[in-house]
Amino acid sequence: LDFSELLEKKLSGERWSEEDVKLLVRLVSSGRLSGQQIGAVLMLIFTKGMDAEEIVQLTSAMTASGETLSWPDSLRPLVVDKHSTGGVGDMVSPPMVASLTALGLKLPMISGRSLGHTGGTIDKMESIPGFNASLTAEQMRGAVMSDVGGFIAGQTEAMVPADRVLYAARSETATIRSVPLITSSILSKKAAEGISALVMDVKFGRAAFMTTFEEARILAESIEQTGRGYGMKVIVFITEMERPLARCIGNAVEVAEALQVLNGGDAASAGLRELVARQSGCLLRLTGKVATDEAGAAAVRNSWSDGSALKAMRRILVNQGVSEALADKLCERGQFSVQEYLSRMGREPLSVTQLSSPASGFVSDIDALSLAKICHQLSRPERLGGKLDHSTGLELLVVKGDAVKQANGALRKSSSNPQWENQAIEDLLLALSMAQKDAVDFLDDSPAL
Ligand code: URA
Structure with missing residues (x-):
């Protein structure tokens, strides 16, 4: 089949074979398709849908579109990650990476930029002057294997390039809200990380892509099934996204609130602190580090009060290009306001x-x-x-x-x-x-x- 025959096949209601899906993903990642062609692929998947088998095939082909990470057997059980389907004030991932690496887990986090109105972890981290989110596979391996223990990076031309191309076109083609596209986008990144366990946060409500609980449940099932097919332990939280999760909405301001979380105390919003602790606690339980989610959450809160989570964040920042002087200023212990953090980042006050x-x-x-x-x-x-x-x-x-x-x-x-x-x-x-x-x-x- 050539490209337009592939499209016609789906358009006429037929399902794609594994070979069709592989060809499609090869073409997408080759960079040879025009913006119109990418838009047509997205709109077809959005409107015609894909069955569970096609979703698995799409995810596998997207994972295989670039390099993947793998870990020694002795380390793999500790290599875990978390991902959210997208929210507002949803600055949960970076404090989780810092808290969990402080507690000995390994987090190779490949995230996305903002999608539609929702924020993106990569955009938020790039608001820190000097932060480099474009790591090579070698740099990713180095971060995980060293005492840094993890990284926060985006898809690149080398890692999950198919997601990079499709993701970038979804906001402007109104094709975000699609079970096959969300499942394959998230799980292709998570499978490329070689993780053993994943906590997924599927959002529902007026500010989420899935506005009803039922839609979120269908997406959660798709993500859980596909993830388990990779041999990952997958726990899905379905959480509400009606009101902003945190007090801050935006890039630099959300970094400030994440740093407040890692300082303990109650400067950051209670909802944000609670979700970071609960979802991190669940990952600690999945790796066998603790017996219950509650014990995991308590260990995480402890990493905030003893300063180890902030130290872990400092290691991550420096490893990804932030100067030691700035990392020191951002990871200093103390109860600082959002304004103070903005000033330390050299940004205008609110x-x-x-x-x-x-x-x-x-x-x-x-x-x-x-x-x-x-x-x-x-x-x-x-x-x-x-x-x-x-x-x-x-x-x-x-x-x-x-x-x-x-x-x-x-x-x-x-x-x-x-x-x-x-x-x-x-x-x-x-x-x-x-x-x-x-x-x-x-x-x-x-x-x-
Ligand atoms: N996060 C992703 O990485 N992809 C999506 O499609 C939605 C959220």
Whole structure:
């Protein structure tokens, strides 16, 4: 078959054979297909779907499109990872890598950039000056085998190149929300890492790709089945994504909150701390390091209070190109504000916008989707030609259930470039005033909260 015959076969309702899928993935990773052709492949998979066998074949072919990592038998049981289907304020992965490497696990984490309105771990880590997320397979092996114990990197031309091509085109072709595409994208990366256990966080709710629990369950089953086919232990958490998971939404600001998590204390949001501890605890149990998830979560919290998780983060940062001086500043122990971390990264401070509540009462809801869309839009200013402005972000000063008085401050926003600052601030104020109405509902004297 040639490329257009492959498309016609799917279009007419036939399933692809293993050979068809391999040919397709070879063509995708060869770089010879045009943007239109990639778009057509994505839209076909999105609309026609794939059965479970085709999904496994697609995942295997994508994994095999580049180099893969493998580990000595004595090490492999400790080599694990975690991945999320994508959320807002979902800065769970980097603190997990730091906490778990501090506790002796190995984490070869291949992540993605932001997809649609959701944030991407790689974009967040690249907001740290000097951080290099494009590692060679050799550098990845070196990080895992050394006392660093892990890395956070993106797909490259050498590692899972097929996912790199497809992933980059999914936001602009409206083909994100697809069980075969999400399953193969995530598991091709996880299989290439050679891990023995995976914790998956499948999000559902208005700010997730799967908006209902039932859709999330179907995706969770697909990921679990495909992962088990690789001999991985897979545990899937299905978690809600209605409100931002953390207080911060954006790249540099989410790094700041992750560092607050690793410092212990309660500066970072409770929801974020809880998810990092629970999902890390589960991985510790899967490797046999502890008997229960709860014991694992307690060990993780301990790595925050004894400073070992911060030290692990410092090793990861330095190993991936961050200067020792900056890594020292970011991984210093202490309760620092988001503003302080931004200043240590050499970024402009957040400017504070006061939002006034129409009445005294309690925050009943915060719409993660509206806020994520505002950040997404503002972080890609025209002057940067589609490139990301890592400084754009929001810090929420209230969470659901907080009491507010009239004229309480609710959000901080950040923007750094004076050329676009005024316009952006005007746009943001406009968006926030809508967000205030649509996204932040204030219930007057709600007794339930
Ligand atoms: N994360 C990925 O790596 N791929 C997806 O499709 C969604 C989330």
